[in-house]
Amino acid sequence: MSWLIKSSIGRKFVQSISGLFLILFLLFHLSMNLVLLFSYETYDFLANEILGANWWAIVGTAVIAAGFVIHVIWGIILTLQNRRARGKEKYASATKTKTTWSSQNMLVLGLFILLFLIIHLYQFWYQMQFKELFMIDGARHDSAVLVAEVFSNIWVLILYELAFIALWFHLTHGFWSALHSAGVDNGVWMKRIKVLGNVVATIICLGFAIVPIAIYLGYSNLLG
Template structure:
C-alpha cells in the first residue's frame, strides 16, 4: 500500500467515524418522535429549531457536510484504485470465499445509501430550510407534521427500512475497516472492538428503522 493510498484510507476512516458519531446524535433527536401525545410534536419541533438556530450546531453541520463529501470522494478514489489493481485475475483466486459479501459490495451499498441520503435531504432538510412549512403553536416550523405525513406512506417506510439494512452492512464493514486502518484492531482488544462494532450497528440501524414503522402504524 502506498503512502498516498494509506492517507486516503485514514481520511476515509476519520470521516466515517465522525459520521458514526453524528448518527448517534441524529438518532437521539429522532427518538422524540416516539414520545406519546402532543409532547412529541412540541419537543421534536423545538429540537429542530435548536439545530437550525444554534451557531455551534451550524458549525458542526458544516463539518458534517464536508465529511459526507470527503467520505464519498475518497470512497470513489479508493474503489477505482482497487479496481485497477485487480485487472489481472488469477485462475485460482479464491479471495471471494474468504471475504464477506458486503465487504465485496461496499460500492453498491454506498451508492444505495448516497441515493437514500439525497432523497432524505430533499424530503426533510431542503423543505425545512427553503420550503414554506407552517408554524406550530409555539412558533416553530412544524417539521413534525411533515415527518408524520411522509411516514404515512407505506412504500416510503419499506424503502427506509431496507436502506437501514444496507446501512447496517455498510457500517459493519466500515467500522472494522476503520479500526484496522487506525491501528485499533489489536489482538488484545479485537474482542471488544467486535462487540462494540456489532452493538453500535445493531442499535443505530434498528433504532432508525423502528421510528418510521412506529410513526406509520401508531401515530
C-alpha cells in the same frame, strides 16, 4: 500533510476518520429521532429552535456535509484503486482470508445510501432548515407533523427500511475497517471490535427503523 491525499495509507486514514465521525453523527441523529416517540413538543423544540436556521446549526451542517463528501469521494477513489491493483482477483487477499458480502459491496451500498440521503435531505432538511435559511415560502416549522406525514406513505416507509438495512451492512464492515485503518491492528482486539461494530450497527439501524414503523402503524396521532 500531502501524504493524506497522495498515499494509499493516507487516503485510508482519511476515509476511516471521516467514517468514524459520521458514526458519531448517526448516534446523535438517532437520539433525536427517538425523542419523537416520547414527546412531540420536545422534538419540535430541538428541530426548530436548536437545529433550525441558527448559525451553530448551519456550521454543524456544513461540517457534517464536508465529512460525508470526503467519505464518499475517498471511498470511490479507494475502491477504484483496489480494483486496479488486484485486477481479476478483486477481493482475494494474500492470506486468502474469507471476505464478507458487505466488504465486497461497500461501494454499491454506499451509493444506495447516498441516493437515499438525497431523498431524505429533500424531504426534511430542505423543507425545514434550507427554506428558512433562504427565506423560501413554505418552510415547515411543525417538524413532528412533517415526519408523520412523510412516514404515512407505505412506499416511503419501504424505502427507508431498505436504506437502514443497507446502512447496517455498510456499518458492520465499515466500523472495524475504520479502526483497523486508523491503527488498531491486533488479532485479539480486532475480533472484539468486529463484535462491537455489529452491536453498534444494530443499535443504530434498529433505532432508526423503529421510528418510521411506529409512526406508520399509528403510534403518532399527529395526523388525527
